Amino acid sequence: MASPRGVVITVPTLVLSLLGAAIFLFFLFFSLSSCNCPAPSAVARSSSPPSCGGLCDSASGSGVSVERVRTSVEDIEWVKDQIRVNGLHMAENVLRKGINPRTRAQQLEDLRNFKGISHYEEPEASNHTALPCPGELLVEEHHSNYGEPWAGGRDVFEFLAEASHLKPESRVLEIGCGTLRVGVHFIRYLEPSHFHCLERDELSLMAALRYELPSQGLLHKRPLIVRGEDMDFMKFGSKVVYDLIYASAVFLHMPDKLVWVGLERLASKLKPYEGRIFISHNVKFCSRLGGEECTRRLASLGLEYVGKHTHDSLLFNHYEIWFEFRRSKA
Numbered sequence: 001m002a003s004p005r006g007v008v009i010t011v012p013t014l015v016l017s018l019l020g021a022a023i024f025l026f027f028l029f030f031s032l033s034s035c036n037c038p039a040p041s042a043v044a045r046s047s048s049p050p051s052c053g054g055l056c057d058s059a060s061g062s063g064v065s066v067e068r069v070r071t072s073v074e075d076i077e078w079v080k081d082q083i084r085v086n087g088l089h090m091a092e093n094v095l096r097k098g099i100n101p102r103t104r105a106q107q108l109e110d111l112r113n114f115k116g117i118s119h120y121e122e123p124e125a126s127n128h129t130a131l132p133c134p135g136e137l138l139v140e141e142h143h144s145n146y147g148e149p150w151a152g153g154r155d156v157f158e159f160l161a162e163a164s165h166l167k168p169e170s171r172v173l174e175i176g177c178g179t180l181r182v183g184v185h186f187i188r189y190l191e192p193s194h195f196h197c198l199e200r201d202e203l204s205l206m207a208a209l210r211y212e213l214p215s216q217g218l219l220h221k222r223p224l225i226v227r228g229e230d231m232d233f234m235k236f237g238s239k240v241v242y243d244l245i246y247a248s249a250v251f252l253h254m255p256d257k258l259v260w261v262g263l264e265r266l267a268s269k270l271k272p273y274e275g276r277i278f279i280s281h282n283v284k285f286c287s288r289l290g291g292e293e294c295t296r297r298l299a300s301l302g303l304e305y306v307g308k309h310t311h312d313s314l315l316f317n318h319y320e321i322w323f324e325f326r327r328s329k330a
């Protein structure tokens, strides 16, 4: 009904309009609250592609990356692009402005003859260095001790971390960790004191403890590194259960008998079913017995062979061969 001063709305019309608006708002609110879009905080925390490109927080099922391990295709494309846009090529490494190329031997000689550029003289010389490191280690001679590029340690870590579904809270034992070529990557990734190692070589242990851990800022990770060569794991404690036990380029240097002693002592320290033992290069300690006898012997220890893997290096034309074992009984 029109009135001279404006539009007049009847009461029933008003009630119906309000009811319609309420129903519309109810459905709008319901559809928004039931949207399964990611929460803003989860999106912000996610640092990797949907596949996680490495390790995911599978325990929470959130798909949120704990800490990515494997180099992704995107990472490789990015760094290739950086090399390209900066116009970089391998050129002869000669003396040039601000650059003084030295071999390790020359560096060591310089260190002995001239010490550091700025240094304290006697008697102050030994008062300012908390952890004096031998010159041989400072020039990283130990990075050449195993005849293979040091960088390959990262390849080993990435393979083992993925294959064993490593998490920061996992417990890991390396047999023969040497100079921590592989171990530093585990130590950095794992929670404090979760990396254990048994190593027999004094020089390697010196390099690990006097150079690698302090120079990589990893002393706070308190790895348990024990000197020994008899596969004696008593010093690691009787209650420890490992998620991963590995031997990288070690068992091939050991007498078969010692390898079997080690496996016998380690079988009960491996987490049943999910825990893994990985052995690199070959398993001649096993094949020399003959296939069936080896399987029988493993079974008597509660272990079983899972399979063989190869893993390509990121930086050089090389692949590692790994043999996987698990504990088949609780």
Ligand SMILES: C[S@@+](CC[C@H](N)C(=O)[O-])C[C@H]1O[C@@H](n2cnc3c(N)ncnc32)[C@H](O)[C@@H]1O
Residues within 6 Å of the ligand: 146, 153, 175, 176, 177, 178, 179, 180, 181, 182, 198, 199, 200, 201, 204, 228, 229, 230, 231, 247, 248, 249, 250, 253, 254, 258
């Ligand atoms: C080729 S190096 C590999 C080091 C390290 N796993 C890596 O991949 O860089 C072999 C290491 O095994 C150690 N090793 C050999 N026999 C051993 C034993 N019976 N007990 C403990 N360590 C041993 C050696 O001292 C050496 O450090």
